Ligand SMILES: Nc1ncnc2c1ncn2[C@@H]1O[C@H](COP(=O)(O)OP(=O)(O)O)[C@@H](O)[C@H]1O
């Protein structure tokens with residue numbers, strides 16, 4: 001019965017997407033001109049939504065679009081399967097077309113490996129495929145986007161979400177071979193994303209793609225967006241309340257959406273958000289996300305934990321100074337260097353003079369629980 005317009009998970013929708021027009025326009029323009037792009041920004045800050053929105057825009061401009069989330073990939077075989085599946089889905093609209101494309105461009109693939117289900121076309125390679133057979137298939141699969149672009153006369157944009165995950169399932173040598181194909185023709189372009197901003201440059205090398213960062217959604221745009229959606233749904237809300245929701249969630253994409261979705265569902269009968277609701281936002285978020293933070297925390301080694309606890313307590317401190325290390329019983333400066341690098345690679349902290357915990361609610365969780 002409810003038609004909650006806010007959502008904190010799932011694919012982006014045009015109505016729920018807010019702001020960031022400049023980044024959207026610039027990245028779209030680069031892709032249209034044949035330049036691959038990468039989006040580097042912290043977890044839950046809106047990379048996937050931005051990427052999906054860009055793909056939607058390009059689709060309207062006659063681009064073929066394919067989307068693949070590398071978080072879900074865990075082996076070289078499955079990478080080939082998923083890559084081929086995503087590309088085939090971008091072009092084939094009927095099973096007949098799918099078989100025709102497969103026969104023509106993927107002759108190394110047995111047609112029985114191709115099937116369709118509710119989520120689209122799938123490729124399943126036989127589990128006993130030998131190395132040689134796999135190499136042959138991989139080569140054909142990597143060339144597939146280019147063939148399809150040629151055949152259809154349309155450009156194709158491939159989104160590889162969370163691109164650095166490729167390191168977890170492909171050998172560096174194989175990645176090199178694959179990388180050489182990133183920019184081999186202007187009619188095949190890539191849209192990559194990464195929660196680990198530093199890694200993206202390491203993996204891609206210089207100048208292969210244009211790297212974009214994702215700034216915060218401007219507070220006023222967020223406020224107006226929130227206000228519009230609540231009012232459209234029959235809520236009585238003033239500007240101050242909408243501003244207060246954005247402020248309490250630090251305008252952090254995921255949290256603002258999650259809190260709005262929650263407020264909508266608990267207040268859908270009165271259609272009014274109260275002052276008390278606003279005051280309770282931080283508690284609600286911390287309660288809701290406790291397991292997520294705990295999981296991050298438990299995945300860290302002791303020196304990494306100690307360091308996070310220390311900067312959660314003293315966010316402005318000079319992390320490598322002798323005083324700071326002594327006050328928090330931290331390891332030597334060289335060990336600390338490695339700790340900081342790891343946490344930065346993981347996108348948990350950012351360094352800009354001093355170190356800062358990227359997620360404002362994780363910072364608060366640390367302060368409450370481990371300091
Ligand atoms: N531009 C946006 N406007 C409104 N909400 C957004 C926007 N971008 C992201 N969100 C919200 O934040 C959540 C996390 O975004 P997502 O794109 O999945 O982050 P990431 O890929 O960076 O981890 C989304 O599910 C959505 O609720």
Ligand SMILES: [Mg+2]
Pocket residue numbers: 047048049161
């Ligand atoms: Mg994502």
